Amino acid sequence: MQNIVVGYDESAAARSALEWVADRCADRTCTVVLAMVTSALAPAGDHSKNRLALHEAERRVRDRSPGSHVESHRVGGTMPKALVMEADHADLLAIGVHRGRPIRTALGGWMPSRVIARADTPVCLVPDDWSASDEPVTVGVDDDASSDAALMFAAREAEAGGGRLRIVHAWSMPTPTMEGAVALLASPLQVKEGHRQILRDAVRRVRQARPTLDIEERLIAAPPGGALCAEGPRSSMVVIGTHRRGVLEAGLIGSVARDVIGEVDIPVCVVPPVTAQ
Structure with missing residues (x-):
């Protein structure tokens, strides 16, 4: 079973990363963890909104990949350190990237080079205009x-x-x-x-x-x-x-x-x- 961490927020690029993971797990058995990095100083209303967003994201992965185990949680800390630590023992870390702004990812606008440089896990950057393909x-x-x-x-x-x-x-x-x-x-x-x-x-x-x-x-x-x-x-x-x-x-x-x-x-x-x- 493959363990995959998805850095998730509600941006278009993060949703593309989510859909890509759901698609690749459709015919495999995976454990998918949706991780949303949040600050402890965020308003209480944001926490409730984030929980709803994560639950909806979980549902989308389960619908596409019913054989996979899917869970989600918020991760306290700052990007990219918190996300890299969350994916430390994973087989793959997936994050979204805005193709028109490749220096930035969806997750709070941080630079993808920072997580790639720190991660000992393969990192997959999924563009916001990704669509499924059967090419090699x-x-x-x-x-x-x-x-x-x-x-x-x-x-x-x-x-x-x-x-x-x-x-x-x-x-x-x-x-x-x-x-x-x-x-x-x-x-x-x-x-x-x-x-x-x-x-x-x-x-x-x-x-x-x-x-x-x-x-x-x-x-x-x-x-x-x-x-x-x-x-x-x-x-x-x-x-x-x-x-x-x-x-x-x-x-x-x-x-x-x-x-x-x-x-x-x-x-x-x-x-x-x-x-x-």
Whole structure:
């Protein structure tokens, strides 16, 4: 059974996240927790209104996914710390994002980079204009281990949903380096073949783990963010790994995630390395 936390308020983006979770749990058995972060200083009338909103949200998930266990509660504290702590032992955290304002989410206007940088749980950002699709799950594969967890997460999602997996690896020619007066230029054919091997290795790992899964592979000469955005219209979800390098939160979520979040009308799942299996 998969445990999913949904950060919820009554905004359009949060409702999209709720509907996405209900849709993906329709043919699975899940535990869904709807968490609404509230302040202890909020007026008493707000508490009553929030309870009604959560009860209505529970009903919508149960109607769509009758086999799932659904509960809801208010979480005291501030965003995003309270929500990250609530999802600490979950398998997935789902939140809504306003596509016209990708730097902001539905939940009080906080920045999605803050929760992605802090969470040890995969975080799925669902745009407010999301609609259901039977297109493949698309995952971006890097040339290091940062995308290993994302690859396996995407494979599980594709198989559990009875769909297909598209594995994308983007490549470009390296910038020439200088040693004295000599520019070291790599052969384009050699570089492309090296990247093709990275893609083949990723496909091989998934086939070993999930031999019945339908896999499509795509080697694209483009920046990674642009390649994944181009695949967005033909995908039901985009899955991205993260290096978690750098000092600032923006650096922790990675440039590819920043390029994709808010640019596609499908969920974008950012998977930290610690979730590798």
